[in-house]
Amino acid sequence: xxxxxxxxxxxxxxxxxxxxxxxxxxxxxxxxxxxxxxxxxxxxxxxxxxxxxxxxxxxxxxxxxxxxxxxxxxxxxxxxxxxxxxxxxxxxxxxxxxxxxxxxxxxxxxxxxxxxxxxxxxxxxxxxxxxxxxxxxxxxxxxxxxxxxxxxxxxxxxxxxxxxxxxxxxxxxxxxxxxxxxxxxxxxxxxxxxxxxxxxxxxxxxxxxxxxxxxxxxxxxxxxxxxxxxxxxxxxxxxxxxxxxxxxxxxxxxxxxxxxxxxxxxxxxxxxxxxxxxxxxxxxxxxxxxxxxxxxxxxxxxxxxxxxxxxxxxxxxxxxxxxxxxxxxxxxxxxxxxxxxxxxxxxxxxxxxxxxxxxxxxxxxxxxxxxxxxxxxxxxxxxxxxxxxxxxxxxxxxxxxxxxxxxxxxxxxxxxxxxxxxxxxxxxxxxxxxxxxxxxxxxxxxxxxx
Numbered sequence: 225x226x227x228x229x230x231x232x233x234x235x236x237x238x239x240x241x242x243x244x245x246x247x248x249x250x251x252x253x254x255x256x257x258x259x260x261x262x263x264x265x266x267x268x269x270x271x272x273x274x275x276x277x278x279x280x281x282x283x284x285x286x287x288x289x290x291x292x293x294x295x296x297x298x299x300x301x302x303x304x305x306x307x308x309x310x311x312x313x314x315x316x317x318x319x320x321x322x323x324x325x326x327x328x329x330x331x332x333x334x335x336x337x338x339x340x341x342x343x344x345x346x347x348x349x350x351x352x353x354x355x356x357x358x359x360x361x362x363x364x365x366x367x368x369x370x371x372x373x374x375x376x377x378x379x380x381x382x383x384x385x386x387x388x389x390x391x392x393x394x395x396x397x398x399x400x401x402x403x404x405x406x407x408x409x410x411x412x413x414x415x416x417x418x419x420x421x422x423x424x425x426x427x428x429x430x431x432x433x434x435x436x437x438x439x440x441x442x443x444x445x446x447x448x449x450x451x452x453x454x455x456x457x458x459x460x461x462x463x464x465x466x467x468x469x470x471x472x473x474x475x476x477x478x479x480x481x482x483x484x485x486x487x488x489x490x491x492x493x494x495x496x497x498x499x500x501x502x503x504x505x506x507x508x509x510x511x512x513x514x515x516x517x518x519x520x521x522x523x524x525x526x527x528x529x530x531x532x533x534x535x536x537x538x539x540x541x542x543x544x545x546x547x548x549x550x551x552x553x554x555x556x557x558x559x560x561x562x563x564x565x566x567x568x569x570x571x572x573x574x575x576x577x578x579x580x581x582x583x584x585x586x587x588x589x590x591x592x593x594x595x596x597x598x599x600x601x602x603x604x605x606x607x608x609x610x611x612x613x614x615x616x617x618x619x620x621x622x623x624x625x626x627x628x629x630x631x632x633x634x635x636x637x638x639x640x641x642x643x644x645x646x647x648x649x650x651x652x653x654x655x656x657x658x659x660x661x662x663x664x665x666x667x668x669x670x671x672x673x674x
Contacts, residue, residue, distance in 0.1 A: 229301050229357060230290040230364035233313045235348070237284035244281045245318040245330050247622050249341070250274050250289050250367070252309040259352055260312040261342040266617055267600060267608040270297055272304065275620045278315070279330075288364065296620040297613065308356050313367045314349040316341045316622070321494070322400040325505075327645030331494035331626060336376040338432030338497040339628040341621060345375045379435040384411050384476075387435075388525060392517050398508035399494070405518045406490035408436035409526055412483035413476065421483075425528045427519070427558075428488045429539035429546035432497035436488055439476070440469035457603065485526055489514060495625065496633035501546040502553060502670075506625075506636045506647045515554055532557045540564035545672075552672055567634070570673035571666055575599070575611065579650060579663040586612040586656030612656065619653045638670040 231250055251260035253271035263271035274295035278287060293301060318330040335345040348369040355365050381387060386409045395403035412423060430437075444466035453461035475481050491510055493499040499510035523530040535558050539547040544566030551561035572578045576597045577585045587594045600609040618627035624646035625632040632647075639647040639662055650666065651658045667674050 229304060230288055230362075231311070231313070232286045232288055232364040232366045233350075234286040234366065234368045235281055235283050235315070236368060236370060241283050244283075244315065245279050245320070246277075246281075246332070247316045247318070247341075247626065248276050248278045248281075248287060248289075248313065249316065249621070250311065250313045252304070252311050253352075254307075254309065256310045256352070256354070260310055261314055261349065264342070264617075266614050268297065268613070269608075270617070272296070272298055272309075273617075273620050274301060275622070277623055281315075286366075290364075294616075294620055296617040299616065304357055306357050306359055308354060310352045311355050311365065311367065312350055312352045313369060314342065314347060315369055316344065316347055318626075319401075323645070324398045324400065325641065325645075327641065329645045332622075332628065333494055334432075334492035334497075336378070338434075338492050339495075340497070341628055343373060345373050347373045349373065376434075379408075382441075383416075384441070384473075385409070385436045385439065386411060386526065388518075388522060390518060390521055392513040394509045394513040394517065403508075405513060407518065407522055408433070408488040408490065409522060410436050410439060410476070410486035410488075411526065412485065413478075413481070414483065415527075419527075422527045422529045423483060423485045424534040424536070425485045425487055425519070425523060427535060427537040427547075427550075428486060429501060429537065429543035429550075430488060430498075431542055432490060432492045433488065436486075438465075438469050439473055440466060441473050443470050485522070485528055487519075487522055489518070495636040496628055496630075498542065498546075500542070500549070500633065500637045502549050502637065504637045505641045506639060511550065511553060515550070515557055533559045536560040536562070538562035538564075540566075542567055545569060548672055549670075569671075571663070571671045572673075577611070577658075579658055579666065580660075582658060584656045585651045585658055586610070586615070615653055615656070638666045640665050 251273045253260040253263045264273050274293045276293045337343045349371050350367045389406040450460035451462040491499045502511040503509045537547040537558050544563035547561050547563045551558050568574045587596050596610040598607040599611045599614045618629045621627035636647045642648045648662045650662045
């Protein structure tokens with residue numbers, strides 16, 4: 225495709241003509257079955273996306289997508305094949321933080337959606353339009369950001385599931401604006417009927433969720449339309465989820481089930497859908513805020529015992545790392561940890577990268593050849609995504625660690641603060657070259673096996 229391909233994205237005039245900062249994204253998809261913003265994914269099946277940083281963008285003006293804007297899966301706009309595409313643009317808004325460490329940074333604040341750029345309330349986007357890319361034509365395609373993602377309604381309390389939110393003094397001081405922590409609390413059977421009883425607490429670490437998951441007081445919907453799960457290769461997986469949630473409810477309320485408070489921590493931060501539950505130079509003192517502000521308030525409101533011997537922590541994947549980390553870093557505050565398939569706890573196996581010995585994260589190199597490291601495989605072992613691909617998607621979604629994705633949050637949590645106020649890179653995001661000095665910092669502070 226010709227390098228002349230251009231898209232003009234207009235920000236409509238508004239009553240309050242406030243200039244905006246953020247990441248401007250443009251998505252192109254062959255299929256019109258869903259909006260292009262919902263067809264972007266990490267593997268080779270992704271829709272095309274390009275991104276660029278914008279600052280002080282004033283309503284009533286337009287910005288041009290052209291030339292060297294970075295993209296994924298194709299890196300350059302000139303690589304786009306001719307043909308028809310459904311095109312959509314979106315502005316992921318940033319706000320300015322004056323942090324306690326003296327740095328001023330522009331970040332996407334979570335707005336109740338768990339750091340999902342394509343669902344964040346207040347983000348502006350366009351309706352999808354069908355365009356034909358023709359190398360013989362040089363006129364820019366005009367796209368207008370006419371739509372606004374609406375606010376998200378908070379979940380209501382039920383008999384068993386309660387919700388709590390507090391403003392954190394520690395995090396508010398660090399980020400220079402009001403910051404909040406929350407939790408979904410599953411009450412034990414008989415909690416209301418026994419007001420003098422105090423309970424042990426099971427702290428569940430997980431990604432952001434809109435409500436307490438896996439708990440359902442009603443049998444599965446008999447009219448539920450089966451949905452295919454690509455991940456598990458199962459038809460009707462949604463039915464299985466509902467059945468398991470109902471079965472858990474019956475166990476939870478049964479006569480022989482232990483009576484505890486099950487607490488699902490909610491701590492989305494400007495970098496990700498959760499903070500990794502530890503203190504960090506970039507993310508802030510989330511470990512102390514959760515341990516000494518949120519958990520005591522949960523135990524006060526819902527009659528927890530309030531002692532380390534009466535707490536356990538558990539989780540899987542990200543939650544598995546967090547459960548292990550808080551048990552290690554706050555040993556007297558928990559009496560046990562159950563961690564399943566945790567994120568890398570030994571950075572000699574940071575996914576498939578040894579950050580202390582490898583030179584490059586993206587590829588293995590021999591004297592005459594190289595091969596990219598895989599990031600994701602299907603059930604047959606076939607590679608659907610490489611480390612390079614997942615990092616390139618992140619770089620498209622946001623520079624300076626602002627993608628809201630997995631590699632960037634690891635970097636934000638584990639790295640020192642760079643001179644510009646953003647996390648120091650563990651490796652060059654384009655080339656994959658590893659920074660040994662940053663790797664040494666990671667080892668001293670967050671390698672749980674060191």
